[in-house]
Amino acid sequence: MVRWQPGTSERLQAAALELFASNGYEQTTAAEIAQSVGLTERTFFRHFSDKREVLFHGQQLLVEAFLGGVAAAPDDAPPMELVAAALGAAEEFFPAERRDHSRLRQTVIDQNQALQERERHKLSVLAATLGDALRARGVAEPAATLAAESAATVFGVAFTQWIAPGEDRSIGEIERSVLAELRDLIAVAPVGNA
Amino acid sequence: MVRWQPGTSERLQAAALELFASNGYEQTTAAEIAQSVGLTERTFFRHFSDKREVLFHGQQLLVEAFLGGVAAAPDDAPPMELVAAALGAAEEFFPAERRDHSRLRQTVIDQNQALQERERHKLSVLAATLGDALRARGVAEPAATLAAESAATVFGVAFTQWIAPGEDRSIGEIERSVLAELRDLIAVAPVGNA
Structure with a gap:
């Protein structure tokens, strides 16, 4: 055998x-x-x-996972439900057994500025692609861009927490907590006329 | 004379x-x-x-304007008030008489992929620098990153609207409207356990 x-x-x-x-x-x-x-x-x-x-091999797969999340959501799902569905796809993409690999990868990226820029660029590509998917589902502007950029922000912050030393929550659990923090933060934003 | x-x-x-x-x-x-x-x-x-x-000459000045907005805010201002102060600085930076210049610049950037990437990179540098300024003012994580990234998102969306054909509102007015849309959008996000 x-x-x-x-x-x-x-x-x-x-x-x-x-x-x-x-x-x-x-x-x-x-x-x-x-x-x-x-x-x-x-x-x-x-x-x-x-x-x-070698370090950015999984990027296209991650983008596809996010798009798969959106595609699986009900037809009448409002924008932030589509975003939640996209974020939910990260949970399968980053299972607990991948965490050590992701941590090691991050130490390599942290040591090199060009790699850091590439990593940031990755997030902006994720946001742009997700924005396209939301527009294709009929989400209007600026909601599509705002929702997609917020999803990328939440994912980026959640990923950073997920690979922090001692962290043992799943990335999905962290994403939901970060999204709740974002909501509470923005809820008190001054938006009246200056 | x-x-x-x-x-x-x-x-x-x-x-x-x-x-x-x-x-x-x-x-x-x-x-x-x-x-x-x-x-x-x-x-x-x-x-x-x-x-x-030639096209990205003003970038450092824009970042400094945002930081100046943060610096001028009261000591005890909560994170989103600091962000609103940063966004307010865009109003002086993009007066109405600059709009035609910005429109022409955008037509040039839209024709070239490398310039589009540079433009996106500009926004991520703005977010990163603003995040540093918020942390220096004592804003904790993840609030600092979430607020800074949201500010960059709101600015990016508002700038796109500001240079749209026929638009005549000030960039400050547009920013406040976009921030309100972001707040309403995120307010209904599903953040319970999946």
Whole structure:
């Protein structure tokens, strides 16, 4: 019987993360990553266009998970219910067993400004794509943009809390708590004429 | 008597915008911009590090205006009052006479994906800087990040409305209306346990 082995992509990802974390992102080459799991540099580049892609591999999948959440919501769901459905998809995407991987990944990103910018850019792409999905569901402006940007903000803050040391709540539980904080915060905003 | 003339930077900016809008951003060179107002390419590069900088020249000033708004708020102002103070600073930064310039600039940015990304990046820098200012004023997390990101969202949506064809409300008035819409939207968000 053949013992189950994670796919080549996953092995390369895990190896890259270890090397980035221990030797530094800049100092690690694609060839070293491949070598550390007994593969060639050429194999590495069949799976990832560059070293940075190893860290941002899941981005498209995360965006699709959010869109799947929206698609599964009832036809007549109001904007913030669509947003809640999108946020709910993060729960499957970041199960508890992925938390250590996400923590290690974050330590790598925190050490490099270009990676931090890419990470921020990721959130703005998530917001833009979600906004498109809400407009396609008939949500008018500016509600679609406001709801989508708020969802990305809530997700970003919740994700940061989820990977904090000692945190053990699920990302969904944290998202709901952050959304409630946002609601309470905005509820007291002065919006009269200045 | 010497007639007042706008500074060299302003003349280069206005000329660049006209050329970008009529001939295309990609097709316009720094030398052509300089030439069109009787200056040399060398003078252009004393004022702007590259062609793109002409379009993003005011970014640091906008961020400073937002921070100035926060600094001027009373010591005991709650987070969303600090945010309202920051948003209020946009009113002086974008007076009615600047609207046509901003509209023309947007047509240039809309034609180029890299410029659109830079513009989105600008908003995330604004949010990050505002978050730092709120934390420095003692606002705790996640309120500081939520308030700062919401301010950037409201500003972004309000700015888009401000430059829309036929719009004649001030940016401050629009911001207050967008903030009220955000509040009403989030107020009905489902935040119970899923």
